[in-house]
Amino acid sequence: MKHILIILSVFLLTSFLISCTENIQGPFTLPDGIVHVDESKNIKKNGQGSWSYHDGRTYEGEFKDGKFHGQGKMTLKNGKKYVGEYKDGGTWEGTEYDKNGNIIVKWVNGEQIEQ
Numbered sequence: 001m002k003h004i005l006i007i008l009s010v011f012l013l014t015s016f017l018i019s020c021t022e023n024i025q026g027p028f029t030l031p032d033g034i035v036h037v038d039e040s041k042n043i044k045k046n047g048q049g050s051w052s053y054h055d056g057r058t059y060e061g062e063f064k065d066g067k068f069h070g071q072g073k074m075t076l077k078n079g080k081k082y083v084g085e086y087k088d089g090g091t092w093e094g095t096e097y098d099k100n101g102n103i104i105v106k107w108v109n110g111e112q113i114e115q
Contacts, residue, residue, distance in 0.1 A: 061086070080104070 045063035052058050061072020067089035068074075075081040084094015084107065096105040106113045 082107075 050060040056077025062070025068086035079099025085092045091107045
């Protein structure tokens with residue numbers, strides 16, 4: 001019974017956040033452990049912001065319709081990072097670096113170009 005109440009509570013909270021159309025100011029944590037920090041028109045983020053994931057990844061940059069879109073930087077817990085342009089949630093024009101700042105991969109028009 002306790003598990004059902006927890007699941008129902010998470011569902012109701014998520015439903016409320018998704019239906020919310022007022023301005024939201026972070027930080028707040030979504031049920032999957034993602035911390036959201038920014039000012040947003042609704043749960044489908046638009047504009048500048050940042051996300052911190054429970055596995056240590058962080059994203060700082062632009063969003064459109066809830067997806068990474070525009071200039072941004074994704075940093076992994078191990079120090080690797082991607083810096084550049086995102087399009088509809090995917091890497092588009094940018095560079096991946098290892099933890100020492102060495103170039104690993106470049107992205108052009110959404111395609112990897114090995115270095």
